Amino acid sequence: MTRTIGYIVGSISSTSINRRLSRVLENLAPEGTELVEIPIKDLPFYSADYDGDFPQVAIDFKQAISDADGVIIITPEYSRSIPGVLKNALDWSTRPYGEMSFFNKPVAVIGASGSGVATAAAQQHLRAILGHFNAITMGQPEGFIQDRPGLFTDEGQVTDDSTAGFLAGYLEAFNSLISRTQHASELVNA
């Protein structure tokens, strides 16, 4: 059976380097896994006014997280934190009250930036939010990708062998975390 790893891109830019990174990760998916996008761009700004009448797009968003064996969040850094569009999506994932989509969900974080600090500050903020969600967040390897022109092609290839090797290892590590989490869950429920 194919394992489904969902991914969220924390940028809605048409020229996003993080979207290019997501295509690379799709192409490097470990055997037996498939990476599938969980889109966020059509989610309205969350308001408690929606709680009584949840929009279909938010129902679908939450269902996609539930259906995934694990979720990778691929995000840029904005103003030393995560972009507002990603925070909005994460807020939707916590509602209706008591139905946190990321509860006990394996999650990995990674991001690309042209800057030397390569999304480290954003990922620290994201890890704090995921801790509150009780997500099972992969600690290592950390995914700080410094972009440079030509590193990723539009077709989702990496032009540098060491980056390709790192990303393949990153995905293997996350796949292994999902396996261990599912195994532990089976033991508890046996």
Ligand SMILES: Cc1cc2nc3c(=O)[nH]c(=O)nc-3n(C[C@H](O)[C@H](O)[C@H](O)COP(=O)(O)O)c2cc1C
């Ligand atoms: C509003 C805004 C704030 C930004 N803040 C940061 C930042 O704090 N750290 C950083 O490394 N890059 C920052 N950048 C640069 C982004 O890393 C760069 O625009 C990157 O291409 C965004 O990712 P994307 O191409 O996937 O949308 C910022 C960009 C914008 C538009």
